[in-house]
Amino acid sequence: MSDQPKAPAQLESGTYEILRNRLRGHGDDLRSRLNQLNSSRKEVFGSIDLKLLNTERVTTEHNCVPRDMVAFGNKFLFGYNVYFGLKTERNISDVFAIYTFDEESHTFQEGSLATLQDARFQKDFQDVYRYYKDATFAKFFVNGPHLYFVFQVGKNANDFKAFKWLIRGDELQYLDNRSDHEVKNPPQHEFEWKRTTRDSQRHGAHPHVSIEDRLFVETVGGDLTIKIENNTNSGEGIYAEPVDDPDQTLDDAEIYYAIVGSLILLKIRPYQESKWRYILYNEKLEKAQRLDAIQDACVLLPDDHGLIFANGYYLQTGEQKVFDTSIQGLNFERRIISPNGEDTLFVFYQPEQGAYVLLGYNVISQSVETPIICHGFTMFHGGQMTLFKAHH
Known part of the structure; x- marks a missing residue:
């Protein structure tokens, strides 16, 4: 109840x-x-709003499926996949193209692939397609001064080979093909899930599990119930939803939790159920809600403002928003912070589709702009961002 x-x-x-x-x-x-204060601040110190500067079509020699892009110096490297049927040999120009970027006209001019013509890379590149019949270019990965060309070599996105380069201004220096272990995402949850134990159980007519005496949870009696009072004489709570097995005991459910300020996150799997349930409780508002969107990735907003996930955010104040992006299975990849610290761009990536979801958060307005969905993006010096979308 x-x-x-x-x-x-x-x-x-x-x-x-x-x-x-x-x-x-x-x-x-x-x-x-x-x-009003923020408007006055912008007038005095200036502010740059996110706006579209130009749109341009990039044409390649063959029909292709674009996968990713990256900038180094004033050059732009474009990666894609071309399907040639029975042809097994690939040329570097079948997968990559380099353009130079003119900041004044916001246009791209096709350039030379000379910086990729390293003999060792050409051999390693050919070997990937020779030994892995399903090899495809997946994405670029940047870590400090190093750039990695990532190729998927199996049916799973985790089966990949990576070619490591050193970025030297407008040029790239090939290093090796033995750096797969260096290509990895950051933690997908920037908080620690703690598992409850029998020491957390409170017994009585309506037993429950204590979450550090701040919240109480149980899955007995036919439903999953959230309580805010340590009262085992009553089965009533502030939130409830049915469970599949009404006969389970207090020991049967798996319950994890994490505390982020005034927010308590719950990760619960009732007895013999295959899916985890994710619930967020706000202590200030004394409200709980189902929030399965945090399952794959959930990271912290700046200045302890709250949480952000692939399709929305939740603030400590209770303000929240969920966007309908229709893309599932997104991983958190990185955050890009503006020089003044006012804006943060959170980058999420869907490896099978090669799709990025970009969420920009402003610490002054405490809001997230409409998500940008694209198939590749990169940042140039000066804060300009270039992105592309596949044309279907």
């Missing part, structure tokens, strides 16, 4: 409504003042 939090017993309902409306009014006034 579940019910909504009630107003304090000592307050008349009318008094409670007056106080709540008064606090809401003060909150609205404070937000308005902050917006």
Whole structure:
């Protein structure tokens, strides 16, 4: 069972409504003042809004499927896949193209592939297609001064070969093909999941598991229930949803949790169920909600503002938004922070589709712009971003 939090017993309902409306009014006034202050700040110090500067079509010699792009110096390296049927030998020009970027006209001019004409790389490149019949170019990976060309060599995106290069201004220096282990994503959850134990159990007529005495969880009696009171005499809580097996005991469910400020995250798998359930509880608001979007990746926003995941965000204040991106299985790849620290671009990547989802968060407005979905992107000096989308 579940019910909504009630107003304090000592307050008349009318008094409670007056106080709540008064606090809401003060909150609205404070937000308005902050917006005015932010507008004045932008006038004094300047601000660069995200806007489209130019659109251009990149034409290749053969029909191709674009996979990724990267900038080094003022050059732009484009990677794609061309399918030649029974042809097993590939040329470097069948997979890569280099363009120079003109910042004033925002246009690209096709350039030479000379920087990729390293004899060792040409041999390693040919060997990939010779020994792996399903080899395809997957993506570029940048780690400090090093650039990796990643090729998928099996049916799984985790089966890959990586070619390591050193970025030297406008040129690339080939290093080796033995650096697969250096291509890896950061932790997908920037907090530690802790597993509950029997020491956390509280027994009684309606037993439950204590989450550091701040929240109480159980999956007995036919439903998963979240309580905010350590009361085993009652099975009522603030949130409940049914479980598949109504006869399970307190020991049967797997329960993990993580605490991020006033947010308590729960990762629960009831007895004999195949899927994990993810629930977020906000202590300030005393509200719980299902949030399976954090399953694959969930990282922290700047200044302890809250959480961001591949299709949305949740702030400590309770403000939240979920975008309909229709892309599943996204991994967190990296964050790009603006020089003044005001904006952060969170990069998520779907390896099978080669799709990126870019979420830009502003610490002043505490909001996320509409997601940018693309099949490759790169940043140039000066804050300009170039991205492309496959034309179907």
